[in-house]
Amino acid sequence: MALFLTEKDVAQLLTMPLALEAVEAAHRQLSAPDACDVPRQRTRLPQTTLHLLQGALPQLDAIGYKAYTSNRSGVRFLVHLFQASTGRLRAVFEGDRLGMMRTGAASGLATRWLARPDAQVAGVFGAGWQAEGHLEALAAVRPLRRVKVHARHAERLAAFCTRMSERLGIDVVPCASPEEVVRGSDIVSTVTTAATPLFSADWLSPGTHLNAAGSNSLIRRELGEDVLKRCSPIVVDSVETALREAGDLLPMLEKGRLQPRGLVELGDVICARRPGRTTDDEITLFESQGMAVQDLAVAVRLEALARARGLGVELPYGD
Known part of the structure; x- marks a missing residue:
């Protein structure tokens, strides 16, 4: 089953050494080029903008996207990670800390x-x-x-x-x-x-x-x-x-x-x-502009850690 990880779950798992290793691996794969990354797309309304970053890391069997909305009330991030070989949903993450750490990395x-x-x-x-x-x-x-x-x-x-x-x-x-x-x-x-x-x-x-x-x-x-x-x-x-x-x-x-x-x-x-x-x-x-493959590389590692440590909750959809 697919997992859902909250900001609290991400905070327990994500360290800067992990983020640095993941982001470097993503850039190596993109340069190979074994990965693909789609530049940010935006849908704008007067009060809210939706931002979408998409990419894939075949070596990690990963494809997915980060979507976030920006509004006067705040910015809300979600990262969706899928299995590239089957299309099945692997995990969904609240992505504020994840994005902050991968940007710093x-x-x-x-x-x-x-x-x-x-x-x-x-x-x-x-x-x-x-x-x-x-x-x-x-x-x-x-x-x-x-x-x-x-x-x-x-x-x-x-x-x-x-x-x-x-x-x-x-x-x-x-x-x-x-x-x-x-x-x-x-x-x-x-x-x-x-x-x-x-x-x-x-x-x-x-x-x-x-x-x-x-x-x-x-x-x-x-x-x-x-x-x-x-x-x-x-x-x-x-x-x-x-x-x-x-x-x-x-x-x-x-x-x-x-x-x-x-x-x-x-x-x-x-x-x-x-x-x-x-x-x-x-x-x-x-x-630095930010890339989906950076988010996905971190997400893959967080999913594995979450399953090993019993963190996150199973989602009733995605199979």
Whole structure:
């Protein structure tokens, strides 16, 4: 029988090492190419938008989708995992934590493959739910000794820094200005809903690695053209998806100042099909949009753990 796993079930099972391993495996399969991924589709009404991501991982006998609605009252996520060989439903997951962890894992994975090995200082824009997973992933792949964080709301920022310092056992400190976050940081990550660029390229040090995780629509921009011009390589999770919704990249693509062939997929870096960082001075960039195969790879592992530990409830449909 198919299983249904709640947010509480997912929280008991999902760790960042599991998410990192799953997301890396998904990108390897996509680069092979043994997997397929369909860019996000949206159905819009004035009050609610439905977002749909679809994909398949044949090596895991998995096919499925994540659907979520966004509304003023909140965002609601569900991941549906099917058996690719039979079409039968395997599991349904409440997907808020799952999505947060796999989004963080994607940037952590990019940091593993693109940041300098000696990177120890990180700057983070954003102090929300998504920033938690993001920072946890960075700490899992690099020996961070200090993290500088900037966000719009001072109280939320202070609480975030205290909470993450205790959780990770590293120095996580609030910063009053964007410039303070960027200057002297080996890794700079943006996890916001910003509509305009967050910082100046002049503040970046040679050798910095950037993760941009918030700009997944035309109305969002975290990085300006001045920053993009300094980045090489520009790595994306999927070129097809980036060409549709990478708000940071689309203005330069539209002007012809950036060409699609200049974008590098993360899976190709992992599989050594394309180079990642080639010098210590390069400023590398990962633009994260999110992919169904990332969700499905995590979901497959969670299903197996749930069945082994007796978690979840059986659904009366799906066979």
